[in-house]
Amino acid sequence: MHPATDLPPSQSTHQVLELINHLLPLLLLSSLTVKSFVGRWQAIRTKLTSLRSSLSNISDCPHWSENPLLHDLLPNLLSTLHKIRSLSDLCHDPSSYTGGKLLLQSDLDMASASLSSILHDLDLLLKSGVLRQSNAIVLSQPGPGSGKEELGFFIRDLFARLQIGGIEFKKKALDSLLHLLREDDKAAVLVPKEGDVCYLVHLLDSSNPSPPVREQAALAVSLLATASDSSRKCVFEEGGLGPLLRLLETGSSGLKEKAAMAVEAITADPENAWAISAYGGVPVLVDACRSGSPVTQTHAAGAMKNVATVEDIRLALAEEGVVPVLVQLLVSGTGSAQEKAANCLWILASSGEDYRVSILEEGGLQRLLQLLQESSSSDTIEHVLRAIYALSSSASTARTLSSSVPFLMQLSELINHGNLMVQQISASLLVNLSISDGSKRVMGGCMAALVKMVESSKPAGLQDVAAQALVSLLSVRPNRKDLARDEKSVLRLVQMLDPQNELVSKKLPVSVISAIMAGGGKSCRKRIAAAGAFPFLQNLADMDIAGAKKALQRLSGNRLKNIFTRTWRE
Incomplete structure (x- = not known):
């Protein structure tokens, strides 16, 4: 018998490899003549043959002895081979073994499994190519200006250490990987190509013996999921969504936050959203929003917003x-959570009356109006307005909004000072609500901003809704007089009538100018005429532009009356 023994610290990797190469032929020969468990020994002999080939390839690598992973692997291999030799002696003379046949069979299976594991690790090292490079390169983190080849080699080495090494190797490898992902944008593209994201996902499993390693792996997966389209796709295709949802459900607070961040990123791709249901993730997301930390709530709300489109x-x-x-x-959510919650409510409210009823019954409209007043974030305001707009298709909501002077005044303020998207949604609400003449008068201060919006070709639909909002406000006589006195706005409208101005559909300024002159009095028509509208309207009428003839008649009506009066006097 040759019991497995630990090697003395003074023994070099070269010496260990020599001992292994000396022992291997003896074991191969011995495996041919065993008398017990012949089938198992055939399998072991196949692995020993593969091992001989792998060790030969390792010896051909110029820097193999510098790799620290082999400092652990080779002694472990030598120990395993000593164990196999001991088992070989027993199988040559079964009568000398007193432990029982089942125990011997179990020992053979464990030795064979250990051999398979070491073979896997050696093959991984060989395939990574790190044994052909000097170890000095491995120890230095590539800088931001490093080339793809150097980065690729570094990543392969990291994943070799991650999969082969012990806990400390794994921690250091993950530290380096996290640093690389944070500091170099190219890393997120190269990691899926040069590394093993599947193994990284495997580390998220609860059976991982080291919580720190699990947490580092979760952060790495989260960074990959949020870094680029290709790395996010890789995390999903390697089965990352299921383990991430399990972490979101049962992990520590820190793990839940990292998992929620990754799940939000993965579900941002519409093609991945369906998988939330397949992995049973819907109740997990709702519970994370209900009781998670502020960070977890924020990202879980984002994930729900992503998947609510299905x-x-x-x-x-x-x-x-x-x-x-x-x-x-x-x-109660963070500013970002409020924005995402409002966005999700907009999706739900836009999807059917049942959702709108549910939102209204839970006091959603009041909460949205309150957030509209309190928020200073243009993105949050935009999504709140969208949700309110979707809810306004319910008659009761429309009545409530139409009679709320503070809300209407805020709409006017948003039209004056919001970004283009906020302006467009605010104008849409103005158009869709049944606003009293008194409230329209209060909102008259936003008419100049609406005129500017009619000039803006983007976003799509802005010009149309701005013109409709203007026509609505101009149904009140004082507003018509105010806009006619605004020389800049009148000049803008007249310039939009010019057939050579191709940025605006002519029917829009025509409808607004016609509304100004509809009962606006002689002074309104005079100011529009003085701004040069007559020849443009004449051209548009000749071109059969909708409303142009009627507007021309209103503008020229006073002029014709003066001509007839002069003729009668003469």
């Missing part, structure tokens, strides 16, 4: 009680 998932979210959770986030 009808089946939308129904599942409603069944899990998502509406009251989202409404509560409007009040």
Whole structure:
């Protein structure tokens, strides 16, 4: 018998390899003549043959002895081979073994499994190419200006250490990987190509013996999921969504935050959103929004916003009680969580009357109006307005909004000072609501901004809704007089009438100018005529532009009256 023994510290890797190469032929020969468990020994002999080939390839690598992973692997291999030799002696003379046949069989299986594991690690080292490079390169982190070849080699070495080494090797490898992903944008593209993202995902499993390693792996997966389209796709295709959802459900607070961040990023791709339901993730997301940390809530709300576009998932979210959770986030969530919750409520409210009823019953409209007043974020305001606009298709909501002077005054303020998207949604609300003449008079101060919006070709639909909003406000006589006195706005409208101005559909300024002159009095027509509208309207009337003839008649009516009066006097 040759018991497995630990090697003395003084023994070099070259000496260990010599001992292994001396022992291997003896074991191969011995495996041919065993008398017990012949089938198992055939399998071991196949692995020993593969091992001989792998060791030969390692010896051909000029820098193999510099790699620290082999300092552990080779002694472990030598120990395993000593164990196999001991088992070989027993199988040559079964009568000398007193432990029982089942125990011997178990020892053979364990030795064979250990041999398979070491073979796998040696093959991984060989395939990575790191044994052909000097170890000095491995120890230095490539700088931001490093080339793809150097980065690729570094990544392959990291993943070799991650998969082969012990806990400390794994921690150091993950530290280096995290630093690389944070500091170099190219890394997120190269890691899926040069590394093993599947193994990284495997480290998220709860059976991982080291919580620190698991947490580092979760952060690495999260960074990959948020770094680029290709790395996010790789995380999803390697099965990352399921383990991430399990972390979001049962992990520590820190793990939940990292998992939520990654899940939000993965579900941002519409092609991945359906998988949330397949992995049973809907209740997990709702619960994370309900009781998670502020960071977890924020990213879980973002993930729900992403998946709410899928009808089946939308129904599942409603069944899990998502509406009251989202409404509560409007009040208690972070600024980003409030924005995402409002966005999700907009998607739900736009999807059917049942969702709108549920949102209204949970006090969603009041919470949205409150957030509209309190928020200073243009993105949040935009999504809140979208949600309010979707809810306004319900008659009761439309009545409430139409009679709320503070809300209408805020709409006017947003039209004056919001970004283009906020202006467009605000104008759309103005058009869709049944506003009293008194409230329209209060909102008259935003007419100049609406005129400018008619000039803006982007975003799509802005010009149309701005013109409609102007026509609505101009149904009040004092507003018509005010706009006619605004020389800059009148000049803008007249310039939009010019047939050579191709940025604006002519029917829009025509409708606004016609509305100004509709009962606006003689002074309104005089100011429009003085700005040079007559020849443009004449051309547009000849071109059969909708409303141009009527506007021309209104503008020229006073002129014809004066001509007839002069003729009668003469």
